[in-house]
Amino acid sequence: MREQPDFSTHPSPRRPPVWKAGLIIAGVLALGLAGRASWLERRAVSAAREQVAGARRQLASLQSRLGATAERPAAEVELLSRASAAIESPPERVVARLAGALPTDVRLDRLRIEYGDVISLEMQVVARDASSWDLFLARLVEDGSFESVTPGSERRDGEIRSVVTARWAGGAR
Amino acid sequence: MGLWSVTRPFVAFDACSVSVALIVRRPGRAHVEGFARVPLEPGALVPSPAGANLVRPDEVAEALARALRTLERTPDRATLVLPDGVARLAPLDVPSGAEPRDYARFRLASSLPWPASEGTFEVLRLGRRAVGAAIRRATVARYEQLASAAGLSVDQVHLAPLLAVQGLLARGRGRRDALHVVLGDMALCLVLVREGEMLAFRSRRRDPGDDEARWLRSEAERATRAVPETNGGFDIVVSGSGAEELRGALGASVLSADFTPEGSAEWPDAAEAGWIVGALA
Numbered sequence: 001m002r003e004q005p006d007f008s009t010h011p012s013p014r015r016p017p018v019w020k021a022g023l024i025i026a027g028v029l030a031l032g033l034a035g036r037a038s039w040l041e042r043r044a045v046s047a048a049r050e051q052v053a054g055a056r057r058q059l060a061s062l063q064s065r066l067g068a069t070a071e072r073p074a075a076e077v078e079l080l081s082r083a084s085a086a087i088e089s090p091p092e093r094v095v096a097r098l099a100g101a102l103p104t105d106v107r108l109d110r111l112r113i114e115y116g117d118v119i120s121l122e123m124q125v126v127a128r129d130a131s132s133w134d135l136f137l138a139r140l141v142e143d144g145s146f147e148s149v150t151p152g153s154e155r156r157d158g159e160i161r162s163v164v165t166a167r168w169a170g171g172a173r
Numbered sequence: 174m175g176l177w178s179v180t181r182p183f184v185a186f187d188a189c190s191v192s193v194a195l196i197v198r199r200p201g202r203a204h205v206e207g208f209a210r211v212p213l214e215p216g217a218l219v220p221s222p223a224g225a226n227l228v229r230p231d232e233v234a235e236a237l238a239r240a241l242r243t244l245e246r247t248p249d250r251a252t253l254v255l256p257d258g259v260a261r262l263a264p265l266d267v268p269s270g271a272e273p274r275d276y277a278r279f280r281l282a283s284s285l286p287w288p289a290s291e292g293t294f295e296v297l298r299l300g301r302r303a304v305g306a307a308i309r310r311a312t313v314a315r316y317e318q319l320a321s322a323a324g325l326s327v328d329q330v331h332l333a334p335l336l337a338v339q340g341l342l343a344r345g346r347g348r349r350d351a352l353h354v355v356l357g358d359m360a361l362c363l364v365l366v367r368e369g370e371m372l373a374f375r376s377r378r379r380d381p382g383d384d385e386a387r388w389l390r391s392e393a394e395r396a397t398r399a400v401p402e403t404n405g406g407f408d409i410v411v412s413g414s415g416a417e418e419l420r421g422a423l424g425a426s427v428l429s430a431d432f433t434p435e436g437s438a439e440w441p442d443a444a445e446a447g448w449i450v451g452a453l454a
Contacts, residue, residue: 003298004297004329004331004335004336004339004451005295005296005297005306005331005332005335006295006329006330006331007255007260007293007295007306007308007313007330007331007332008253008313008317008327008328008329008330009293009310009313009314009317009330010317010327011329
């Protein structure tokens with residue numbers, strides 16, 4: 001509709017039609033929603049900054065504790081080292097790996113695991129014959145979980161009883 | 174009022190009656206929801222550019238009150254429609270760059286029966302052409318005061334002939350060329366329309382009687398000769414106050430308004446009120 005001239009002596013601003021009022025309301029709502037989204041975003045950013053600050057504080061605390069750890073007595077450090085190694089490579093894990101390397105004609109009479117800077121193993125081994133003994137040593141080496149595999153003295157006529165020492169390498173394979 | 178509809182009350186004054194219409198507008202359509210017309214005694218209201226207009230204001234106020242009471246819903250605000258005859262009207266070709274109101278003032282000021290400083294100048298843009306109008310503010314104020322006394326808050330004030338022209342152009346697209354004769358009680362407008370464009374416009378006071386039909390016939394011929402694009406072929410459509418009598422006097426070739434405002438079937442007076450068509454446009 002073309003705009004009809006208004007001759008009133010006190011022209012008042014025309015009330016907008018409903019659809020225009022609807023657009024205005026929608027605009028105001030959109031503005032409100034945008035403001036709320038912006039406020040939430042700012043709050044999230046603020047929370048993230050708080051988290052970063054908290055993490056930095058925690059890091060500083062850990063670094064200071066680490067510094068304190070470096071100053072501890074050697075015995076305590078060793079103890080800590082052992083504990084850490086025991087947690088990372090518990091005996092059952094080491095035993096399971098050894099059991100996997102044992103041929104049927106070889107048995108362990110005794111096993112000693114010593115946790116320190118490294119994990120040292122000492123095995124009292126009984127093999128039925130020389131070929132089983134050789135096979136056991138070969139498996140230990142090939143397994144990759146053991147290093148510095150050192151067999152003790154042996155007699156190759158009949159049953160072999162010997163001591164094998166090795167170091168636990170972590171069972172990476 | 175629904176969410177998507179707006180009810181707009183109109184109060185129209187003319188020499189012979191006061192009319193009230195409720196126009197309901199929804200997106201894409203509008204219709205007449207209520208209409209009332211109360212006749213006035215001759216001389217109670219005399220539309221004129223400079224005269225008193227409301228000669229017997231009490232009678233006009235009483236007629237307005239009766240019309241409002243007739244409606245099912247009495248409005249508390251309204252758009253006033255002033256009659257043809259209160260304004261000086263002229264077709265304008267507003268030059269590009271000119272402020273339309275200033276141009277209308279420039280064109281109409283010299284023909285006004287009152288100082289231009291006392292008037293309100295407005296322009297109805299109609300495509301390439303326009304109709305300029307000038308009304309004395311004091312005249313408008315008297316109509317506004319009458320409406321206020323009846324408890325109505327005045328939204329806007331329109332002119333009946335400008336509303337009618339707007340309605341004609343809105344409905345004229347795709348139709349045969351037509352010379353529309355829009356009758357008020359005291360004045361009339363001639364509007365030559367083609368494809369929704371106004372080719373010519375003229376306003377003058379009526380001269381009821383036997384001579385009016387003859388004058389209109391010769392005026393129509395003159396108008397078509399003045400606009401060569403019509404090739405002399407167009408319909409004459411008569412609508413408004415006293416249209417039926419005039420159509421009879423003009424002859425069978427004259428058409429009545431071929432548009433019945435939606436919702437106006439139960440109010441024949443509404444169908445004849447040219448300004449209603451504009452209010453619905």
